[in-house]
Amino acid sequence: MDTLLSSLSNANFQWVLVGSLLLGFASGVIGSFVLLKKQSLISDAMAHAALPGVCIMFLIFEVKSIPILLIGAAITSFLATQAIQFIINKSRIKTDAAIGIIISVFFGFGIVLLTYIQQNSTGSQAGLDTFIFGQAASLVKSDVQLITGGAFLLVLISMLFFKEFKLTLFDPQFAKGIGLPVSFLNGLMLFLVVAIVVIGIQMVGVILIAALLITPPLAARYWTERLGVMAILAGIFGAISGVLGAVISTTIVGLPTGPVIVLSASFIFFISLLFGKKKGLVIRRVRQA
Amino acid sequence: MHALHVSDLTVSYDKKPVLEDVSFSIPNGSITGIIGPNGAGKSTLIKSILRLIPSITGEVKVYGEPYAQQKKLIGYVPQRSEVDWDFPTNALDVVLMGRYRHIGIFKRAKKAEITWARECLQKVGMLGYAERQISQLSGGQQQRVFLARALAQDAMVYFMDEPFSGVDAATERAIIQLMKNWKQEGKTVIVVHHDLQTVEDYFDHVLLLNKQLVDFGETPKVFTLENLEKTYGGKIAFLQKTPSTEKEHHAHGHLAFESE
Ligand SMILES: Nc1ncnc2c1ncn2[C@@H]1O[C@H](COP(=O)(O)OP(=O)(O)O)[C@@H](O)[C@H]1O
Ligand SMILES: [Mg+2]
Numbered sequence: 001m002d003t004l005l006s007s008l009s010n011a012n013f014q015w016v017l018v019g020s021l022l023l024g025f026a027s028g029v030i031g032s033f034v035l036l037k038k039q040s041l042i043s044d045a046m047a048h049a050a051l052p053g054v055c056i057m058f059l060i061f062e063v064k065s066i067p068i069l070l071i072g073a074a075i076t077s078f079l080a081t082q083a084i085q086f087i088i089n090k091s092r093i094k095t096d097a098a099i100g101i102i103i104s105v106f107f108g109f110g111i112v113l114l115t116y117i118q119q120n121s122t123g124s125q126a127g128l129d130t131f132i133f134g135q136a137a138s139l140v141k142s143d144v145q146l147i148t149g150g151a152f153l154l155v156l157i158s159m160l161f162f163k164e165f166k167l168t169l170f171d172p173q174f175a176k177g178i179g180l181p182v183s184f185l186n187g188l189m190l191f192l193v194v195a196i197v198v199i200g201i202q203m204v205g206v207i208l209i210a211a212l213l214i215t216p217p218l219a220a221r222y223w224t225e226r227l228g229v230m231a232i233l234a235g236i237f238g239a240i241s242g243v244l245g246a247v248i249s250t251t252i253v254g255l256p257t258g259p260v261i262v263l264s265a266s267f268i269f270f271i272s273l274l275f276g277k278k279k280g281l282v283i284r285r286v287r288q289a
Numbered sequence: 290m291h292a293l294h295v296s297d298l299t300v301s302y303d304k305k306p307v308l309e310d311v312s313f314s315i316p317n318g319s320i321t322g323i324i325g326p327n328g329a330g331k332s333t334l335i336k337s338i339l340r341l342i343p344s345i346t347g348e349v350k351v352y353g354e355p356y357a358q359q360k361k362l363i364g365y366v367p368q369r370s371e372v373d374w375d376f377p378t379n380a381l382d383v384v385l386m387g388r389y390r391h392i393g394i395f396k397r398a399k400k401a402e403i404t405w406a407r408e409c410l411q412k413v414g415m416l417g418y419a420e421r422q423i424s425q426l427s428g429g430q431q432q433r434v435f436l437a438r439a440l441a442q443d444a445m446v447y448f449m450d451e452p453f454s455g456v457d458a459a460t461e462r463a464i465i466q467l468m469k470n471w472k473q474e475g476k477t478v479i480v481v482h483h484d485l486q487t488v489e490d491y492f493d494h495v496l497l498l499n500k501q502l503v504d505f506g507e508t509p510k511v512f513t514l515e516n517l518e519k520t521y522g523g524k525i526a527f528l529q530k531t532p533s534t535e536k537e538h539h540a541h542g543h544l545a546f547e548s549e
Contacts (some may be wrong), residue, residue, distance in 0.1 A: 036376065039493045167386050176341050176444070177365040180388045225422040227377045283369050 012144075016136050019144040022151035023200050024212065024242025024261070026066050028234030029158045030192045032220070032227065036169045037189065041099045042084060044210035047197045048103045049080030049207045051110025054131050055117060064127065066143050066202070073198045080106050081190065107206070130188035134205035134258035136246040143202055146236070150199040154192055165189060168225050201248070205258035210236060212258075215265040222276025241265040290352065291340070292446050292477035298347030300330070300337045305332050306500070312346075313496060313505040318475045322482040322492035322508075326521050329386055329499045331367065331481040335448050339365060352447060361390065364444030366435050368451050374424050380434045381419040384409050385531040387441030407438040412465055425532050426462035446477045453484065465491065488512055 034043050050073035057072030058064065080102050087098040114128055128137045139147075160164070167175045168185045176182045193213070200209045216237035220230045244263030274282050293315040299309040309331045314448070315321050323331050337344045340356065351359035364387075385386075385398050386404040392398050410416045413433040418426060426434065432452060452464050468478045482488065483524060486493060488508065495511045497503035497520045504519075506513045 036373075085394050163389060163392070163397070164394060166378070167389060170376045170378065171367065171368050171386070173336070173341050173371060174365060174386065174438075177360075177363065178387075179360050180389070221377065225377045226379065226382075229378050278417075 002278055003235055004148065008123055011019070012139075012141060015141055015144040015148075015251060016139055016250065017194070019139065019147040019151075020136060020203060020242035020246035020257075021239045022148050022155075022242075023203060024216075024238035025197075025235040025243075026151035026154045026158075027196055027200060027209075027212045027237070028194050028216035028220070028238030029155055029231045031215075031238070032217040032231040033169065033189055034193055034213055035217045035221075036227070039193075040210070040214045041096065042081060043193050043197070043213050045080050045084060045103045046104070047101045047147070047201070047206050047209045050074075050077045050105035050197055050201055051131060052076050052106055052113055054128060054201075055113035055162055058117060058128060060112065061148065066146065069128075070146075070198045070201075073201060076106060077194050077197055078190075080271070090131060102184045110206075130205070130256075130269075131201050132205050132207055133256035134203045134208070134261070135249070136203050136257040137169055137250045138203060147199050147203065150195065154199075155235070157188070157192060161185065161188065162228070163233075167188045179227060203242075204261055208258040209264045211262045212241065213264060215269050216241065216264065219265070219269040219272035219276075222238075222272040222280050225278060237265065237268045241268065253272055290317050291315060291350075292319075292352060293479070294348075294350040295338060296348045298334070298337060298349070299345045300333055300347075301345060302333075303473065307503050308337065308344075311498070311502045313480065313502060315477060317352075317477055319494050320472055320478045320480065320492050321494040321496055322480050322488055323496045323498055324488060324520065325486070325498035325503075327483075331498055334479060334498060335365075335450055336425055339363065345356065346441070348364070362445040362475065364442040364447040365437040366439045366447070366449040366452055369428065369432055369455070370400055374431060376423065378415070379420050379422055380404055380410065380415060380426065380437075382431075383423060383434050383443050384437045387438035390442075399403065406437075406441055409437040411436075411439060413437045413467070427457070429456040432456045432460055433463060436464060440467070447471060447479065449480045451481050451483065453482065453487075465526075466492075485517070490525055494517070 034040060053072035053074065053076030054069045055072075056076070056122050057069050083097045084102050085096075085250045087093050087101065093101070114132075117128060127138065149259055164180055164185055165176070167180065168182055168189075172182050175185075196213065197206075197209055198210065204212050217234035218232060219237050220233035223233055224230050241261045241264040244264040248253045248260045249257040272280065274280055277283060290312040295314070296312045298308055298311040299306065311334065323334060325331050327343070333342065334475070335344045337347070337348050338356070349356040350364055381403070385402065386403045388398065388406060389410070392402055407416060408417060410419055413436050415430060415437060417432045418430060423431065425435065436452070453461050456464070457515050468480070471478050482491070489512060492508055495508045496504065496505045497511060497516055499522070504516050
């Protein structure tokens, strides 16, 4: 408790709280689009594929400059989506298998590079392993500013294009028919996912960030049948998970942040599954009785 | 004046040709049925006219002007099976989608647009379901919501892909009524249809399609047994021969397509 209080008064920690709140909110909102686009698995591949990008940039530039590492993450993450598309188009391999292959290849390669870096980098290890499970405590002020600013921008884009995203997700043919730039909107949604993965991996880690994208909207779906409400609710669930994860993992030394965030989100999901107003198990049982 | 003019339209999926050299001109203020067996390319024809899928060659004109300039005159009712009805949205919201072009990007629907969307729901007898989640609607009701969305578009040329499939009799009547109203207002309606029995009642023009255009024109002239055999490759069975079909060698509402 004392540690919690002392960390709450710590300026850096306050920044981390704001960052985790906004990151969680943005993840929930964007995750709602991902879920309805039925791209949960692809987003997981994109997240895992960020790891080799981080390592490659570290090997090239030999500095742990977060913006540079994140650019690498964005590149390999995007490459993974293209590779999946290529496999589906050019072979008989089905989508789920293609995603499986890409996750293994990219993540496996990332782990190999990471091991190499840890054995060879001068002094202590570069601390890149926090990218796997996430570590809020490792964030410095400039990292958090990047997360906060980025998350804010992503939420803003989601709001501005909300109506167009909705139609593109529900009925892309009709959207095209009335002249919406459907390819551009799809590209923009892809950008949102890559961007949230990239700004989130320091805090949540590549393994679990897809869970932060998908679990809050899944939970929100049990409370509402309007996309707007669902996105906001998912944002709130994501924000709660983010803050809980940051607080708990910083208080207990050595506990990575990602798993705590995702456990919090999963807890909200189970509550929703049981008691959700729309399709919750308890409600259904009560209605049947 | 022709509402729609299509010339030399050729479309293929992955190099496999699906439509070859299709040309026709549909007069203004008519109701046209596009008829042909499964996989004949009926949906593909509509989608390529609407530029939803690319065509290899072909030109489309609406009221004499290139399609790209006339997009706002087009209304579209896709096949009901093409969307996910579990999507978190309600009937009113779907109808409002027909107004997005008018609302404009970045903006939210104003009161006037919502009132307009409600009127469209009322015209198809669905006002009572405005706030209903779309998965809670029957097939016929879902189709009516799509019709209301097309109404909301306030178009001049309407394309509908199999609007009658899987709907109840009341909805079928509502669709027919709507088509007739549109025609009376001088609008043009083009409908993909597969029930041969009702062709003569519903359409004043018929377009017979099987990869290529078999024939196009006024229903009595085009909807003949000979043409149908060409279109369906002889897989036509008579349910009931009427004197008129025998004498005039003219199909008359008692044909069925025999699917294997
Ligand atoms: N997206 C697609 N990719 C590849 N082939 C397709 C696609 N859509 C349709 N086809 C093929 O094109 C042909 C025409 O399809 P379609 O226009 O849907 O026929 P219809 O609507 O007359 O039943 C069929 O052989 C179908 O298998
Ligand atoms: Mg079809």
